[in-house]
Amino acid sequence: MSQARPPAALPGGLTMLSLKLPRLFRIDQVPQVFHEQGILFGYRHPQSSATACILSLFQMTNETLNIWTHLLPFWFFVWRFVTALYVTDIPNDSYSWPMLVYMCTSCVYPLASSCAHTFSSMSRNARHICYFLDYGAVNLFSLGSAIAYSAYAFPDALVRTSFHDYFVTMAVLNTILSTGLSCYSRFLEIQKPGLCKLLRILAFAYPYTWDSLPIFYRLFLFPGESGQNEATLYHQKHMVMTLLASFLYSAHLPERLAPGRFDYIGHSHQLFHVCVILATHMQMEAILLDKTLRKEWLLAAARPLSFPQIAGAVLLCVIFSLSNIIYFSAALYRIPEPEIHKKET
Template sequence: MLSVKLPRLFSIEQMPQVFHEQGILFGYRHPQSSATACVLSLFQMTNETLNIWTHLLPFWFFAWRFVTVLYVTDIQNDSYSWPLLVYMGTSCVYPLASSCAHTFSSMSRNARHICYFLDYGAVNLFGLGSAIAYSAYTFPDALVHTTFHDYYVTLAVLNTIISTGLSCYSRLGLAAGEAGSFAPGEELYQAGRNIFSSRRKSMLWGMALPSQSRLSFCLFLFPGESAQNEATLYHQKHTAITLLASFFYSAHLPERLAPGRFDYIGHSHQLFHVCVILATHVQMEAILLDKTLRQEWLLVNSRPLSFPQIAGAILLCLVFSLGNIIYFSAALYRIPEPELHKKET
């Protein structure tokens, strides 16, 4: 009878520093796992298993919704729907990239960093997709046709490029700190950790920018009659869930209070993933409602984004973000490899 031997798991004391997670003591995969072992770990309870599945399953759900909308849309002639298609496409990209990053991040030190470089790029691309949809369907009445509205997508492009670059740069600083390549000793490693903390902030800003725009301009600046519709409650829920996700991402709770108790189920990154997916689902419902309920007003009062504007924004971000990822990935290989001090028993 055919049997599959699942990979062995390790404790935090047996792992190199780069793989350590605060408050997570057990359930680590081998730091030089093969691609096959990484895939097999999807069906084994490790401290990464739910991180993978909480984004892999929603990817298929968002992909199904995207294909459904694509099927009923006249892509060539319905320019009003183009921003929605871009948004729904990017909402599929980031869960897939995240699940792949968590799946293959245990192959090596450099593979781990490169996986998360790609993850940051996907998350920030989703931020751009959200901004394009917000510009097309959600902008408050009072701000339509303003300079801010005209340059909103341009600002989102800059945000995406800069945020991806800063995220990758700060993770490179962490890698250098782990290797001790800038200065000797524990002090440098802690410096790398401090640099890495700024990456968290830049990544969260890249994700939260569209939500904060809606919060600031729709809830506090009287959005106008056309924007006061059933979507408003969804936007409020989206903002609240996004803030909750930010809290879990930064606070390392509950595992920080009870190390070892939440290694497999219930640690902060899993909760962060769940909140992010819920926020995207609620945001998608809000955008679909805005697109439908405000269509008549927007077609009369707003200038729709053209195909060159949309395609140019996406292509510009892809080129610069991939350029950043390739540059920082190459830089990783110029950092001396730290000794893998595994203490297997």
């Protein structure tokens, strides 16, 4: 019987070390809760260690590009945010506060998403909790968008109306309800996958619709005097990219048409991530243009958001969203975890 060779000797008495990447599995080798429609290969071990999860960033799995398509843009948005902080007189420039809050939340959700995809294979419960936090971050970004829209993007005809006055308040309520609904949907994944998907899409669609009502009004119903500017094209592009992202998220194309062909590159969740990032970039450009081009008119006509209003909205969103996440995370441990399938090949 042959014996294993010792590590190759290097000059100076060093030995050559080899890094063993985690083993990958087929869809029939992992529990159902880890299954992705149309994805047949490239699954990580369903009880991976944190180290194995981090190593998988540098191994081609069916999650690798899901991670990097949000991790790299996270650093881009951080750069944009830090640059904005550097050129802003924060204590005295209250007009810029909503923009800074929006840019901060635009950094939070890609980081949360990349972490969720990285560590979601540690266990069944870890997978759910990772995505609970992801949903909370997405809803925080939704609130950041609403704050920025309220400050800079409202059409002339709606400024200082009751709708404008209560716009951010309703956005806070939307984020709380959306986080709860999206977290709850994960409990239906196995028994009622269709209802699970419907509830999750609804959970993200209605906050987006509410946030975008001023933009819809401005683009399609009342192109006001200061409402139509160079930002309009970016608002339109943002809308198109968001609709495309929604379609990809719900349709599972192209992997649904050719299972196993897009396991590593080109499946719908990767394309969805790319569209979401492009949509955020377009949205950011539109808001920055509105902030600059409409500044004189808005300072004269609108009631700017105060620091207590902005801080209170963000704090309420964080507190109640975390409460939702803690509640549903605790509920996971009251549900017996199915025995992990340990079939080897």
